[in-house]
Amino acid sequence: MSDKDILEILGEKVALGQSATVTFEVAKLHTRNTLDVPIIIERSKKPGPTVLITAGIHGDEINGVEIVRQIIAKGINKPKKGTIICVPVINVFGFLNMDRLFPDGRDLNRVFPGSSNGSLASRVAHFVMKEIIPHVDFVMDFHTGGADRFNAAQIRITKGNPRLAELAHIFGAPFIYYSQNLNKSFRNACSKLGVPMLLFEGGKSFNIHDTITNTAVNGAKRVLHHLGMLSSKFKVSQPKTQAIIIEDSKWLRAKFSGMFKPTVAINSYVEKGDVLGNITDPYGSFNHFVKAPNTGYIFNVNESPIIYQGDAIFHISTKVKND
Structure with missing residues (x-):
């Protein structure tokens, strides 16, 4: 990993030892106001890796934004060496509107690497890939579950990448989930350029969860410490448990519509046939028990009180290993 003396983003030059906030103008609104994305840069006097920490690709994933906010507010982003x-x-439109998507209905995480003359979402993706990623050695991107589905704290990586596996274990989330890079996702675009990424998932949309937030902030500190970038004023804790590696999994879908009450806690290990929750109707005449189809870990739970037939209600591992 290397670090140039001068980092230039949007024409603004930031030397070693300097700090800067560069703003990217996403769009000029019809009210003549501009909508900007702040990019907060902290550089040590000592050369080292350049790490990018992102959140808010989906505007409703507030917990991810809170994680990065804490990293900045606590000064974790001020490196002992290198650049953070x-x-x-990233999706400031969605964040303002409390919407997962851009105003044009596009999912930012499905348009990478983007285009300079494409849709609004595509232009933002293009900016990230053109102006920021060329300077970056490593990325940590923070997400949450959507549509009332609460994700256990997990790091998602592709299988067969020893470097990512090492960093995922150092991060120390309860689960490491092997998942393929989705076409046109931020992670896939970075992978094609040889920039490794740890993608964190935890919590659910429109929610800030203290345990998830603490897990992520502590994980980021461990990774930065491993890279020699974390200020010595911060303590680094050991993970509470050894990570469970989920090699394969499946979604349990509701067989009936109705009122839904999960009774199993997130992160739970369940045996085949265990009751995970129940679906009822408002009239007291129907009660369906949802049972585990196999032994495994429950690492996503739908917390919506009303569900429809076919809705994803539990994510359960089908193949795991411990390292």
């Missing part, structure tokens, strides 16, 4: 770039809210 933080973008707490």
